[in-house]
Amino acid sequence: MPIVKYPRATEPLWHEWDRKAQKCGLRHTVYAVNGDHYTGEWLDNLKHGKGIQVWKRTGAIYSGDWKFGKRDGYGSYSIRDSATKEYKKVYTGWWKNDKKCGYGATLYPSGERYEGEWSGGLRSGWGRMYYRDGSIYDGQWLQDQPSGQGMLQLPNKNRYEGSWKDGKKHGPGRFFYLDKGQLFEGIWAADLPKCGILIDYGRDEAPAPPQYPVPKV
Numbered sequence: 001m002p003i004v005k006y007p008r009a010t011e012p013l014w015h016e017w018d019r020k021a022q023k024c025g026l027r028h029t030v031y032a033v034n035g036d037h038y039t040g041e042w043l044d045n046l047k048h049g050k051g052i053q054v055w056k057r058t059g060a061i062y063s064g065d066w067k068f069g070k071r072d073g074y075g076s077y078s079i080r081d082s083a084t085k086e087y088k089k090v091y092t093g094w095w096k097n098d099k100k101c102g103y104g105a106t107l108y109p110s111g112e113r114y115e116g117e118w119s120g121g122l123r124s125g126w127g128r129m130y131y132r133d134g135s136i137y138d139g140q141w142l143q144d145q146p147s148g149q150g151m152l153q154l155p156n157k158n159r160y161e162g163s164w165k166d167g168k169k170h171g172p173g174r175f176f177y178l179d180k181g182q183l184f185e186g187i188w189a190a191d192l193p194k195c196g197i198l199i200d201y202g203r204d205e206a207p208a209p210p211q212y213p214v215p216k217v
Contacts, residue, residue, distance in 0.1 A: 040066070061087060070098040093118070116141065139164065162188065181206025182214065 026049075029039040040051020046069035047053070053062045064075015076092040093104015099121035100106075106114045116127015122144040123129075129137045129146075139150015145167035146152075153159040162173020169188040176183055181203030186196015203209050 043068070064095070071095040072097060176201065178202065179206060179208050181209045 026041050029037050031037045035056030036054065037056075038047055038051055038053045040047065041049025043049065047066040048068055049066060050064070051066050054060075059080040061078045062071060062075055063078075064071065065073025067073065072095055074094055076089050078087045078089045080087055089107065091100060091104055091106045093100065093106075094102030096102065100118040101120065102118060103116065104118055108114075110132050112132050113130040114123060114127055116123065116129075117125025119125065123141040124143065125141060126139070127141050131137070134155035136153045137146055137150055138153075139146060140148030142148065146164040147166060148164060149162070150164050151159055151161045157178050158176060159178070160169060160173055160175045162169065163171025165171065168191040170190060171188060172186070173188050174183060174185045175193070181200055182198055183201035184193060184196055184198045187194050198214055200214050203213060
C-alpha cells in the first residue's frame, strides 16, 4: 500500500517577525516615528510597569508608572525651561487613565502652586492653592474651581471663610477684616455680599481701625 506524504505546513514568516516585534518585559529605548521615545517595561506590546517617556516636540518627560499604554499610578511630569534648558517638575503625584487623579502637586508657569486632590485631570476634592499675588485658598474644589467649603487668605491677612461655588463666594460666609478690626458675617452670591451684619472684631489690635466703632445693636 503506497504511503502518501503530505508536505508539512509551514508557518508564514511574518508570524515569527510579529512575535519578535511584540514587546514584553524590560526593553531598551524604543523610538516612535515622530521621534518620541520610551525606555522601560512593556506588556503585550503596551507600556506597562515602570518607564520613562520623552516627547520630542515639547521636550517633556514623564517618569513613573504605566498601565496598558497609559500613565497610571505614581509619576512625575517635567518640562524643559526655555531659558536655562534645564528640566523642572511641573507635576508630581498620582495618575489614572493618562490623567492626574488622586493626590498631587503642580507648579504652574506663572509660579502659582497647587497641592491636593485631582480627578480626571482637574482639581477636585480638597486642596490648597498658592496664588501669584500671595493669596492662599485652602478648601474644596470641583471641576478645577473652588466649590464647597473653603478659606481664602489675602496678602494683607484678611480672609474669607465659608461657601464657594464655581470659584466665587456663594452662600453663608464670614469675612475677617483684620486690618480694620471688623468682621462681616452674612450671605454671598457670585462673590458679592447680599445681606449680613458688620461687627467690631479685634478692633484694639487692628493696625488701621475705622475712626468710629460699629454701634452695637
